[in-house]
Amino acid sequence: MPVHNHEIAERFTRLANLLEIEGENPYRVRAYRNAARTLGGLSVSIADMVAEGEDLTRYPGIGKDLAGRIRTLVETGELPVLTEVERRVPTELSDLMAIEGLGPKGVRSLYKKLSIDSLEDLEEAARAGRIHQVERFGEKTEQSILKEINKLRSGGRQRTRLVDAEEVARPLVEYLAAAEGVEAIEVAGSFRRRKETVGDLDILVSCEDSGPVMERFVSHEDVAEVVSQGTTRSTVRLSSDLHVDLRAVSAKSYGAALHYFTGSQAHNIAVRQRGVERGYKINEYGVFPSGESGGKPMAGATEEEVYDCVGLPWIAPELREDRGEIQAAEEGRLPELVTVEDMRGDLHAHTDATDGGEGLRAMAEAAADRGYEYLAITDHSKRVSMAHGLDADRLRAQGAEIDRLNEELEGITLLKGIEVDILEDGSLDLPDDVLAGLDMTVCSIHYQFNLPRDRQTERIIRAMDNPHFRILGHPSGRTINEREALDLDMERLVEAAVERNCILEVNGQPGRLDLRDTDCMLARERGAKLALSTDAHNVPNLGLMRFAVDQARRGWVEAGDVINTRDLQGLKRALERA
DNA sequence: GCCGTTTTCGGCCCGACTGTTTTCAGTCG
Numbered sequence: 004m005p006v007h008n009h010e011i012a013e014r015f016t017r018l019a020n021l022l023e024i025e026g027e028n029p030y031r032v033r034a035y036r037n038a039a040r041t042l043g044g045l046s047v048s049i050a051d052m053v054a055e056g057e058d059l060t061r062y063p064g065i066g067k068d069l070a071g072r073i074r075t076l077v078e079t080g081e082l083p084v085l086t087e088v089e090r091r092v093p094t095e096l097s098d099l100m101a102i103e104g105l106g107p108k109g110v111r112s113l114y115k116k117l118s119i120d121s122l123e124d125l126e127e128a129a130r131a132g133r134i135h136q137v138e139r140f141g142e143k144t145e146q147s148i149l150k151e152i153n154k155l156r157s158g159g160r161q162r163t164r165l166v167d168a169e170e171v172a173r174p175l176v177e178y179l180a181a182a183e184g185v186e187a188i189e190v191a192g193s194f195r196r197r198k199e200t201v202g203d204l205d206i207l208v209s210c211e212d213s214g215p216v217m218e219r220f221v222s223h224e225d226v227a228e229v230v231s232q233g234t235t236r237s238t239v240r241l242s243s244d245l246h247v248d249l250r251a252v253s254a255k256s257y258g259a260a261l262h263y264f265t266g267s268q269a270h271n272i273a274v275r276q277r278g279v280e281r282g283y284k285i286n287e288y289g290v291f292p293s294g295e296s297g298g299k300p301m302a303g304a305t306e307e308e309v310y311d312c313v314g315l316p317w318i319a320p321e322l323r324e325d326r327g328e329i330q331a332a333e334e335g336r337l338p339e340l341v342t343v344e345d346m347r348g349d350l351h352a353h354t355d356a357t358d359g360g361e362g363l364r365a366m367a368e369a370a371a372d373r374g375y376e377y378l379a380i381t382d383h384s385k386r387v388s389m390a391h392g393l394d395a396d397r398l399r400a401q402g403a404e405i406d407r408l409n410e411e412l413e414g415i416t417l418l419k420g421i422e423v424d425i426l427e428d429g430s431l432d433l434p435d436d437v438l439a440g441l442d443m444t445v446c447s448i449h450y451q452f453n454l455p456r457d458r459q460t461e462r463i464i465r466a467m468d469n470p471h472f473r474i475l476g477h478p479s480g481r482t483i484n485e486r487e488a489l490d491l492d493m494e495r496l497v498e499a500a501v502e503r504n505c506i507l508e509v510n511g512q513p514g515r516l517d518l519r520d521t522d523c524m525l526a527r528e529r530g531a532k533l534a535l536s537t538d539a540h541n542v543p544n545l546g547l548m549r550f551a552v553d554q555a556r557r558g559w560v561e562a563g564d565v566i567n568t569r570d571l572q573g574l575k576r577a578l579e580r581a
Numbered sequence: 582g583c584c585g586t587t588t589t590c591g592g593c594c595c596g597a598c599t600g601t602t603t604t605c606a607g608t609c610g
Contacts, residue, residue, distance in 0.1 A: 030593055034582035066583050104599090106608050141601055192610090205610085231598055238598090248610085250597095263595090268610065275594040280586080286595055 005050040006077050012043030014076065018085045020097035023107040024114075025088070037064040040269065042073070044326065046525035047494050053077040063325065093120040101159075102151045104144065112137060126152050162200035163245055164483050166513030166550065169194075171245055172204055178223060179208060179249070182216035186254055191264035196320045197553035199483060199516045203246035205264045213251035220249045256288040259303035262310075263287040269325035270318075277313040277329075285309065321556040326524070338559045341535070343549050345562040347570055348377035350474060351422065351445050351508065351536035352545070356401055357382040358390035360541035363401075363408055363417065369542040371415035376571050379418040380405060381445045384432040386424040393421065395437045402440065416571055418442040422476055427451045429465025431472070438471035443578050445508065445536075447476030448489065456490040463491070464499045470580055474534050475500065477510040477517040485514065493522050497529045504532075504580055506566055509558075511537045511551030512544075523558020532577065533565050 019035035041062055042049060052059065054077075059070040076082045092114070099110045099122065113119040116137050117128055125148065128134050134145040154160065163171075172190050180188050185208050189195070192205030208216055217237050221229045230238040236250045252260040263271060264287065278285040282293050289300025290312045302308035307317045315332045319340055322328040331337050352366055353359030359366075363380060370378035382401070383392035393401065398421060405417045422445045424432035431438065431446060438444055446466055454462065466472055478496070481488035500507055507526050510517045515538070518526065526533060535551040537544055555565065562568040566577040 028582080031582050033593085038582085064583065068582060104608070108607060139601065139606075143600065203610095233598055236597055264610085266610080268594095271610095272594055279592090279594075284595080288596090 005048070006080060008042055008045055008049050011049055011073065011076060012039040014082050014085055015039035015042065017094065017097045018082065018088060020100045020107070021085075021088045021092055021094065024096050024100075024111045025092060026107075026111070034064065034066075034069070037269065038069050041065065044324075044521055046519075046521040048492070049073060050077045051494070063327070095121045098122065099125060101155060102148060104147055104151065109140070112139070122152060122155070160202075160244060161484055162202050164200055164513055165194070165197065165516075165553070168201045168204060168245070171241065171243065171247075172206075175204075175223070175225075175247065176206065179206065179216055179220060182208075182210075182219040184210040184212050185216050186210055187257060189261060191261055192248075192266060195265045196267065196323055197557060199520070199554065203248060205248045205250070207257075207260055207264050208249065208251050209254045209257040209260075210251055211253055216251060217249065250287075252287065254304065255300065256303045258305035258307070259285070259289045259300070259309050260287040262306045265320050265323065267324050270323040270328070273325055273329050274309075274313055274315075277315075281313060283312055285312070319556065321553065322559065324557075338561050340556040341552055341560050341562045341565055341568065343552050345565070345568040346375070346535060346548055346552070348375040348379070348567050348574070349537050349539065349545060349548065350379040350418075350420070350443070350534045350567050351381050351476060351510070352378055352539040353382050353390075353422070354380060354401075356397065357387070357392055358540060363404060365542060366539070366545075367408060367412055367415055367417050369545055371412070373545060373548075375415060377416045377418055377567075377574065379420040379443055379445075381420040381422040381443075383449075384421055384423040386426065386432040387449055392424075392432075395433060398433070398437060399440070420444060422447055424449055425463060425466040427454075427462065429462045429468075431466060431469055435469070435471060438469075441471075442575075443473045444471055445474045445476040446472050448480055452480060452486070452489055454490070456492055459489050460492045460495055463496060467499055467503045467505045472503075472505055473578055473580075474506045474508050474536075476508050476536075477512075477515050477538070478507055479517050479519065479522070481517055481519075482514045483516065488517075493525060497522075497526050497531050500526075500531045501529055506532045506534050506577075509533055509535045509551045509555050509560075511535065511547040511549070511554070513547065513550055516550060516554045518554070518558070520554055520557035523555050523560050527558060527560055527564050533560060534567055535565055536567070 015035050016039040019032050023032045041064055053074050059065050059073055096110050117133060119125050119128055129145050129149045134140050135142050176188055187209040189207050191207050193201045194204060210216055213234055220237055221232055221239060225241045226239045227242045228240040230240055238248050240246050250264055275285045284291045284293050289303025290309060291300055302312050310317050318328050318332050354366055355362050383390045385392040385394045402419045405419050409417055419441045420443045425446050425448050426432055479488035507518060535555055537547040539545045566574055
């Protein structure tokens with residue numbers, strides 16, 4: 004049984020936690036943590052790489068030692084250094100670190116003084132009032148621990164989907180912008196990096212006197228709790244349970260602060276490290292000569308200035324994940340990321356013939372209004388009975404209607420398509436001669452999500468063998484916070500797509516965002532072509548393109564990697580199989 | 582444990598806020 008990437012990452016995280024509790028060299032701890040993050044974010048199978056004898060030290064933060072440990076873990080299923088640590092301290096201590104406000108020192112102290120080594124122990128001790136008797140623990144901490152245990156038991160705080168975060172952020176930004184003295188305001192953090200989910204919102208304002216905006220912030224009607232409040236930073240919990248941080252700096256520091264609060268943390272560390280090498284100290288107030296505190300920063304009003312100080316061009320927020328963007332920037336090979344303006348059409352849309360809300364004409368006109376040259380109509384096929392999927396006759400009738408519409412529509416061409424189901428055996432839900440009459444197909448899985456990896460992967464590859472297979476719709480099948488992804492060998496799938504000149508979709512439905520960012524990256528590296536689509540079920544849904552674009556940008560995707568950045572002629576060529 | 586435009590040794594990002602304390606350690610981002 005091969006060891007999955009996430010299992011490897013989990014072991015390294017556990018190791019980092021336990022070492023930290025033991026008081027081990029923090030840089031060694033960080034090395035394990037970084038490794039966990041890097042490995043967990045990879046799209047390719049580490050086990051496969053080990054099997055093929057690939058050099059793992061090409062990944063940042065993986066050196067000779069770690070590469071060796073990974074190899075051992077893959078080959079034997081054992082991580083001896085972890086086993087060693089677990090002999091000294093209970094492995095469950097690692098789980099206690101999940102409690103907010105409880106860090107390594109706290110866990111160690113509770114273990115030493117009260118022999119607490121599980122959530123149950125911790126809860127019991129807190130209820131019995133034994134925690135606050137330990138040095139550096141008080142009544143407040145004891146109560147907060149009980150609250151946090153409850154939260155953890157009820158599944159913990161879920162990350163918020165980007166689209167939902169936007170709905171909170173938009174009015175909040177408007178509200179804060181109206182505060183006295185606010186000169187600029189922006190949502191930073193993972194929101195600005197356009198990550199598919201955000202843990203909290205980080206809002207940055209520029210102003211000389213932060214008093215009024217901070218006061219306005221904590222007194223917003225949606226605030227359920229003021230978690231912390233200061234002059235430069237305050238944190239609240241909204242009634243929706245989303246945490247929001249507000250940070251205030253002066254205009255001369257705005258760029259440095261924006262860079263810092265945009266993150267990711269790993270990206271910041273790497274940039275600051277470059278600063279140190281060049282004799283600078285970089286913080287959220289600006290760039291300073293090393294060793295100097297206060298005084299006038301050498302740079303900091305804009306992000307460009309900060310990057311310039313460390314010899315780099317500005318890096319787009321979507322790339323700031325420490326996934327090689329700094330090296331790419333240094334070597335002048337940052338990607339020219341695809342933009343919403345590059346998009347010439349949408350290749351996945353439904354109508355009221357199945358589960359969409361509007362007819363062909365309304366969808367076509369809305370697409371034309373967006374400035375598109377084409378829109379592919381891709382209703383469900385019959386297997387999706389819930390959505391009243393199309394059979395061959397209804398599909399032909401729709402095609403005739405599209406032909407009529409194309410005669411009279413100006414400036415937009417409707418493409419005849421279908422979102423045809425990939426059946427369990429890898430065949431498609433409509434006969435070949437019917438599919439042959441279409442301009443294109445989106446082929447998707449809507450049933451049998453739980454096949455084992457080999458069979459699920461084979462199923463899709465077999466479907467790709469059908470000459471009418473064009474675009475793989477929402478490839479992983481996951482829905483964010485709801486349904487796990489199909490168990491797929493994404494690397495094999497991408498390679499199969501490249502070999503057959505099939506295209507992978509990046510679905511812009513905010514609950515899907517599928518392909519994922521790291522899979523977009525993998526696809527791009529292997530030379531697979533992508534289609535950015537909205538899977539629109541009504542007219543407003545056509546506006547979801549920006550989410551597909553965001554996701555693709557996080558995967559380093561350029562306009563040239565995307566077939567629907569081309570004009571109609573170019574698109575038709577890209578859709579040819581041969 | 583990683584890493585190299587001073588380095589293969591000796592560094593390793595940096596500051597805000599809280600709670601528990603009378604000056605700061607711990608945690609977080």
